[in-house]
Amino acid sequence: MADRLSVAIAVLAGVLGFTPTALYAQKATSTATPADSSSTKTDLRAQPDTSSATQALMSLIAAVRRTGQEAPAELLGYSATVESEVAVVLRTAAAREGPSSSAGTQTGVERVLQVEQIESTLDWKRTGSTDQHVIGYRSRAITASLSSLSYFHRPWLVPVLYGNRLQLLFGRDSVTNADEIDPTDTTHAPALLAVHPFAGDAGAYYHYTGGDTVVVLHVQGRSIPIARINVEPIDRVQQRTLLFRGEIDVDVDRHQVVRMLGQFVVRDVPHSALRRALGAAWQTVAFAELVNGEFDGHYWLPTEQRIEGQARTAFAGEFSPIIRVVSRFRHQELETRNADNLAVQAAGEPSVLLTIAPRDSLTAFGEWGSEIGVMTAEARAEDFDAVAPDRWRTRGAPRLDWRADRINDVVRFNRVEGAFTGVAATLRFRDAAPGAAIGANIGWAWAEQTARGAAWGRWRRRAWTYNARLERELANTNDFQPLVDYEQSLMALLFTADDYDYVDRRAFTLGGTHSLPLPGAPVLRLETGVAQDRGEQRRVLFGLIHSDSSFRGNRPVAEGSYLRTAVGLNLHPNVSGEFLEPGIGVGLWYVRGDGQLRWQRAEARVTARHTVGPLTYAGRVDAIALFSRQVLPQQIIEFGENEGLPGYAFKEFGGDRAVLGRAAVSYQLPFLRAPIRLGRAEGWRGRFVLPSLAPSFAVGLQGGWSEAHAASTRAALALFGTRVDTLSGKTLLATRPTGGIRSTVNITLRLFGGALGVGVARPLDRLSPSSGWRFIVGVGQPF
DSSP: OOHHHHHHHHHTTTTOOOSSSOOOOOSSSSEEEETTTTSOOOOOOOOOOOSSHHHHHHHHHHHHHHTTSOHHHHEEEEEEEEEEEEEEEEEEESSSTTTOOOBBBBSOOOEEEEEEEEEEEEETTTSOOOEEEEEEEEEESEEEEEEEEESSSSSOSSOOOOOEEEESSSSTTTTOOGGGGOOOOOTTSSSEEOOOOOOOTGGGEEEEEEEEEEEEEEEEEEEEEEEEEEEEOOOOOOOOOOEEEEEEEETTTTTEEEEHHHHHHHHOOOOOHHHHHHHHHHHEEEEEEEEEEEEETTEEEEEEEEEEEEETTTTTOOOOEEEEEEEEEEEEEEEOOOOTBBBOOOOOOOOOOEEEEEEHHHHHHOOOOOTHHHHHHHGGGGHHHHHGGGGSSSSSSOEEEEEEESSSGGEEEEEEEEEEEEEEEEOGGGSSSSTTEEEEEEEEEETTTTTEHHHEEEEEETTTTEEEEEEEEEEEEEESOSSSSSOOOHHHHHHHHHOOOEEEEEEEEEEEEESSSTTTTOOEEEEEEEEEEEHHHHHHHOOOOOOOOOOOOOOOOOOOEEEEEEEEEEEEEOOOOSSSSEEEEEEEEEEEEEEOOOOEEEEEEEEEEEETTTTTEEEEEEEEEEEEEEEEGSSSSSGGGGTTTTTTTOOEEEEEEEEEEEEEOOOOOOOOOEEEEOOOOSOOOOOOOOOOOOEEEEEEEEEEEEOOEEEEEEHHTTTTTTTETTTTTTTTSBBBBOOOOOOEEEEEEEETTEEEEEEEEEOOSSTTTSSEEEEEEEEEEEO
16 A cells, blocks of 8 residues: 555656635625626626627726735735645545445545645735745655655745735735836746736736626625626737636725636747647646635735645546645734824835744644644645636536546556556537536457457436446455555556456446535445456466566456446545545445345445544444355455455455454654755755654554355355465465454554654454564554
8 A cells, every 4th residue: 555655646746836615705704695686797608808898897807907006005014824734635536336436426536645734924015025934834644755845935825916916836026016027037036926817917918708796795784796707818928927817706896806716827938749748648737716805894815725736647537646735814913004104114125935933943833723634625626627727627618538537447457467558538518418428448458368448428417427337347356445546557567466356347337426415525326237247367477576476366256147236325435544634434335236146245434534632543444244145256355464454464364244443543742843854054945855753653453353154155265275374384264254353453653744654563362373573664654
């Protein structure tokens, strides 16, 4: 598992980019009502074209441009405390089977691999000077990697939405006059300066549409009409320029920006053919949602911000590495000009600084406003779908893309097929038939000399998603699988490690998923269809790197056809326990086969993770019951070392009833919590910054139990062969009932937010062949 995550982190390392979930944040309590029917109406989905803009829209844009050139004259500055989370997230396709499955939905699942929680103070002056001072830091991680502070050498907060240029991750005066800006000046101007959509020179960069009054806010007895303006960059500019594309909400009365939601795009000179090809294969997009709240009834200032970089490959639509930065502003204090304060701040070169408190101050900080990981978990990649590039959107003209949901559909390696390569295509009807899509993938297994693939259709209708799928697949029969849905193709290819057993399955399935409007975002899944299982065999002996050990043989399969019916319910589907999403998740799954192969199978899973102060607990419990009078090896429950019982053999235990539980509690010690700077000695702008060492003591407990009730189960276990126990010399079934509860305990010292650990472990059950302590080294967040 750790090796697979290391590969994912390596993919994520090249992604760094640029959103809060509330529409508007108000300092005072507010309510929203539908806009009055007399409001100006313009089609928000119209193609951007200034010539089609209404006179009312152009008048509104002109007013906002006049008002927003500088911050209001009375506002000298403000200060605030800001809590941020910077997370590395891997978005993958949902599992197709099992209690965590939600296959058929249009969105994947998100797994948090690293999260850093950072407390800052922000001081902004109307001259453009910005000082962000980090006063608190803590992190959690699956695999050790660089801290986000390695990349953020200047403030990542956007202090105001006034002015002619936007400060994004790198800074500059955000109220400078447009005619004072020299785009070619690279000596004093950082590279990332976005042209504000309402800058004095914005007409040379943007088209506008919209202007509807979309909502009316009621704040302290005052009604605030909010209009939405769609902004689109023009196709050609004179030099390399960073521009905004998306929607902007403005206060119609005061002509100030309330919210920006969209992406930042670089308008550049034409690229070479190679760069265009690379851009088509792998696209990275910087999104932002910048939300203001009203203060003192006059000023709109930041309350929530989310900046997110998403990367997607053309080969797999649901695979997306993400860098997510979510910030919430608190305790805003305004400095305004009044009768007692008439002095004008002295002009000068504005400073934009990111500073970090001393190590002892960072270590001592404990006044966190939320549990680590909560802000990240509340966000989803699809929040930006409406303002995403055309190839990502659900609206628009019909679109054909040469892509699959999963990378494994077009390229993989295993001991049965050897190398598998293929192609996939998806046709999304979008506006022609909203929610409908069809697709297919086909490929060739080179060692097996066999074609496999699938054809499918999907229609999303309100809370339901309906599916039909015809396929021939190489399905794996493993139980208690990790919740990230990808197989060990890379590990098998490189290191001769393939810990799955396979069945050749042909199936036609009809199904649907329903998102229930209840707490926990529960998803109900229904399926039925016909299927046929056939046995497979190992055809490849080694990967690229191997010792004397070859791939294991594939386990036997009972062949036959059947009618498969299944129902599942998933609560909090993004909570895994194995990754860093906080919360409690529950999955229930019932499946049965009728026909030549007959069985019933019920599964349940509970996962959890929470952090309370220095304490973190995580756990996962799986229970499976199989009911069958037939000898069905592919349905037998199997588990061992790879499924969470360290010290035992591959699939050493099994049966027709099984429970596997894993839990861990860690306590973070009150020292060494500051990030570690590597590089030159002065300042915090060294070349590399590591997350804090953050040592913690963790105690983990794993336990498993299985038994074989039916004679058919015992006969199936006998088909798996035997092995010789290395300590006792006895010949045992390769997979057998546990004969009681098999359990282990480990005590570890974990570093870098839990990513690395060393310690000792020992079995607790009296039946274990070994009763002593043994040394262990761990990567990731094992139970």
